Amino acid sequence: MESRHQPCMVIRAGILGYCMGVRRAVDMAIAASRGSPVYTLGPLIHNPQVLERLQEQGITILGEEQLPADLRDTVVIIRAHGITPQLEALLTGRGASVVDATCPRVKASQIQARSLTEQGYGVFLAGEAHHGELIGIQGYAPGCLIAANREEAEKAAEKRYREAPHERTALIGQTTISPDEYQAIGEGIRQFFPDVKILDTICRATRDRQRALRDLCSQVDAVLVAGGRASANTRRLLTIAQECGTPAWLVEDVHEIPPEIASYPVVGLAAGASTPDEIIDALEAALRGYLPVIEAPFSDSYYT
Ligand code: SF4
Structure with missing residues (x-):
């Protein structure tokens, strides 16, 4: 990122990035990608960089209708959203080794x-x-x-x-x-x-990131929301920042940092639940090119 005016301070949201279920699914996929061909039923995560990396490791995204009739010697990863038991039975019936990354x-x-x-x-x-x-x-x-x-x-x-x-x-x-x-x-x-x-089935991961962002908006002059444009929860964070009246941008990587961010004295950094640590760290490092990033104080109640 080119430096014009330096932000005087950068603050990270108290909670940001991967939720437990997404982190677990990505870790399970990476662990499974050694040996047999590996498929995921639909994209494992709504983040283009992670999908690209998984593809480089031999993990192919397939739609249900594209599943080969013979899945012997292949691994099929069930993503965090889960699937029907009928579909799982079909996979095993075709001989697949199923890795169940359904979020707990x-x-x-x-x-x-x-x-x-x-x-x-x-x-x-x-x-x-x-x-x-x-x-x-x-x-x-x-x-x-x-x-x-x-x-x-x-x-x-x-x-x-x-x-x-x-x-x-x-x-x-x-x-x-x-x-x-x-x-x-x-x-x-x-x-x-x-x-x-x-039944109380709502996961607090999304709400926690939204609450942390609202807190962040009260402390900063502008916000960068890191994450994929295909990620609904990331887009929602952008909307929340805008509703708070804070100038905000959704950026997928460091190349998308808008030059005008440097004209704001205090800049916040938030990220959706499908944004990997490396993207957040890279943004932090880019911003740290101006000044050190500090962690926002957070409440224990954020944790699920
Ligand atoms: S239920 Fe919660 S922790 Fe699990 S994948 Fe969804 S948002 Fe993440």
């Missing part, structure tokens, strides 16, 4: 969905119907109903009520759903099933 939090939702269904509960899922995580959980709860908002929840609950008014019901949320949205969906179901059991 998502796995917990899958197990609860299966257990509740087996106990006779009518299961509702809160979140995006087309998101890989919910598609996977649906496979564990055949007949479940999905709602993305309160309106959809009321409609789904009304439908269920007409079919089985005395059924016990339960609600499982996508790990990344906003708490307000989840609560609203729960209220929608309560209109028909007042005793609906609402």
Whole structure:
């Protein structure tokens, strides 16, 4: 990055970068990429540099429809979002060695969905119907109903009520759903099933990064948000910084650092949950070309 005016101070967000589930999935993929051909079902992570590095290590991204009929002597990595048990059975049936990198939090939702269904509960899922995580959980709860908002929840609950008014019901949320949205969906179901059991399945990793960024915005004049443009949680961080009234840029690497950043006295550094440490460190090093980076103080409550 070219130096024009030097920022007087650079502060990193108290929490930034890889969440536990993404870090675990990337580590498992790297460990698996020694020997047999390795596939991942869909991109392992929404970060172009990491995907490029994994590809260099012989890890190929495949869609479900591209899976070879014979998977003997191949490794297939299940990404953090998880998959349906039916698809997992198909993989093993074709002879694949399956490396299950499903995030433990998502796995917990899958197990609860299966257990509740087996106990006779009518299961509702809160979140995006087309998101890989919910598609996977649906496979564990055949007949479940999905709602993305309160309106959809009321409609789904009304439908269920007409079919089985005395059924016990339960609600499982996508790990990344906003708490307000989840609560609203729960209220929608309560209109028909007042005793609906609402499970606490929300992962705090996303919220923690958002809260840390809000704190950061109160201390800085501008913010760099590091991460892939394909990453929804990274883009959301950018929006939050802008909502805070802080000039902000999303940068995928050091080459994208805007020259005007140097005109702000105090600059913050944040990163999405799929941004690797090396990108954050490289940005820090580039900014450190001006002045040392300091860590923002953080609260223990950030941790999940
Ligand atoms: S955001 Fe949470 S649930 Fe999703 S992969 Fe990361 S740790 Fe797991």
